[in-house]
Amino acid sequence: MRADAAANRRRVLAAAQEVFAEQGVEASTETIARRAGVGAGTVFRHFPTKRDHVEHTLAPHLDELAAGARAAGTGGDAVAALDALVAEMAEHAPTKLAMAGHLLAEGGFGEAASAASERVGAVVGEVLERAQETGRIRTDVGVEEIYFLVRGVAQAQALLPVDPAVRRRAIQVVIDGLRCAPRS
Amino acid sequence: MRADAAANRRRVLAAAQEVFAEQGVEASTETIARRAGVGAGTVFRHFPTKRDHVEHTLAPHLDELAAGARAAGTGGDAVAALDALVAEMAEHAPTKLAMAGHLLAEGGFGEAASAASERVGAVVGEVLERAQETGRIRTDVGVEEIYFLVRGVAQAQALLPVDPAVRRRAIQVVIDGLRCAPRS
Amino acid sequence: MRADAAANRRRVLAAAQEVFAEQGVEASTETIARRAGVGAGTVFRHFPTKRDHVEHTLAPHLDELAAGARAAGTGGDAVAALDALVAEMAEHAPTKLAMAGHLLAEGGFGEAASAASERVGAVVGEVLERAQETGRIRTDVGVEEIYFLVRGVAQAQALLPVDPAVRRRAIQVVIDGLRCAPRS
Amino acid sequence: MRADAAANRRRVLAAAQEVFAEQGVEASTETIARRAGVGAGTVFRHFPTKRDHVEHTLAPHLDELAAGARAAGTGGDAVAALDALVAEMAEHAPTKLAMAGHLLAEGGFGEAASAASERVGAVVGEVLERAQETGRIRTDVGVEEIYFLVRGVAQAQALLPVDPAVRRRAIQVVIDGLRCAPRS
DNA sequence: AATGAATGAGCGTTCATTCAT
């Protein structure tokens, strides 16, 4: 029976990813249960409150983000790697991250989300450090600034769909802004 | 009694600003009414639907934003003016802008919010153009990109409170990124 | 000022007739006040509760009904007069009588409506008696039965709009049923 | 638990029959829930909107009506059967039919009520045709006229309780009016 | 006397959560 339970858990999480992405965190637990093909009670057995549910749905997203960041951020040229990482994160941390809002509005990330969030930070930290060592990336910014900017870009598109060309140019501004030389 | 009504309207709006800022747009109308010291019916007399209420709470914020932008963006040096405007907007378009989300999710801005939004855009457009004419600001970005970045930074701090120093440095990245010369 | 008050009262009643006819008794007092061009308070000054308001709007309708009945029921031939009266009442006591429902559901007619109702009954009684004296109208029915049937026909069309031809034939059945001779 | 749910559904319907009969369709869902001994949410689980609730409360009434009509309308003598059917319907389609008003005011019968309504019409049609074939029932009336008259009588008593003797005599007028021979 | 703003109870409806089966 453990196997069944685990399978159900997975199906509930998958359904939640879909439904939260489509309808936002306000989607009802019933909807998710139906999509997962289980009863509402089952969802609550696995995630006793909605907070838990949202948190455990967010965590894999963050891990995916970390994975994407790691993949993008390990190319040969450290600076190019940073550029790619920022672009990757800013483009692929979309709508779904609105979940974080719900969590934070209700008392901050829990264990699961915090851990995943730190894993993302670690990856970014590594890549950033490598890039700064080349001397071409400004050293007055750290992981926090990067993360802040990336979250911002991600949320800006979540709120209001925007022409991809606009988004791309905006991201380029951020990337260029991370370069060392002060200008003019 | 027009005077009393106007006073009440102002108190309701003030309460809404507070409450929406504290608890998000999901805050109940009852809560706002209580904070304003009026009955729930009074809120609905002034703003027949929640959308109306949110919209008319948001509009003054946008106007304040436009006013701040205009103030910041009219200094002598056009580029310094742009820098100031971006900083000003990014710092002072806080939590409360989450209201826009509610509106957009429910069918777009209404008249009041659209008008205010355009007023903001106009100010930014003017300042940006002036700055670009100096040749020191990149010309591959327009109002949309600026607005997108500013919204992003604003929302990023709305979602998750952040050390002001971090925010300041992140904003500096954006400002520097707007400069012309591509680097290294 | 007495004159102004009386004029207002009349305008409120006229507005109520229109609005109740259009939207049913559920129409809000506000709507009626607006239509009458007065404030809501004025309506309540004249009719302290909604019951009062409905009742005093209904009474003139009943009086109109009585007037129509009297006009129709005073022709030369007593039986023809009865036929005309029934037809007249059944056709012209339409939708608006739904008001009676509200009243009855809330504790019966009040003074004003009761008096008007009795005035209708008196007219019908006179005409019926004259007709019965010809020996051609059954004597096992009285005003109550007539009134009951007429109300029925009137309300049947109020609830569900019906082909006028159907209504006419149905009314003819009632008229024929009032004749003396039992058949086959 | 399907059994419990079904039982609850039945209790809710029974409560609704009572409450709608006593207080009209405007009765609150809360009241019905309390009468049924369940929470308000339970009522809405079974009948997602008030329309649904009214409709499914009305439909059994119509079916009962059809059943009664069929029972009354299948005796040996076709004319006697018609008489019985009209009497039966007019007497037993009481207050509760006011429900139809709510439905019609809100966009017509739905599936359930329409189907039941047609079942009633079919029964009446059969009996009427048989009776007309005897040559003793006027052929200028059809199901529509009968239905109209019956609804009328039913609603007349719904609106204002009336002495059963009066009602009986009024119904007799209708029955006699359906006979062939024109009189006088 | 008239106004129309304020009130607050009530309504239909939704949803996270609990619990009997």
Added chain:
DNA sequence: GATGAATGAACGCTCATTCAT
């Protein structure tokens, strides 16, 4: 373990009625 029915507290909104001006 899973189910899905039941719960009941909210919520947005309406409206008869009251009352300060």
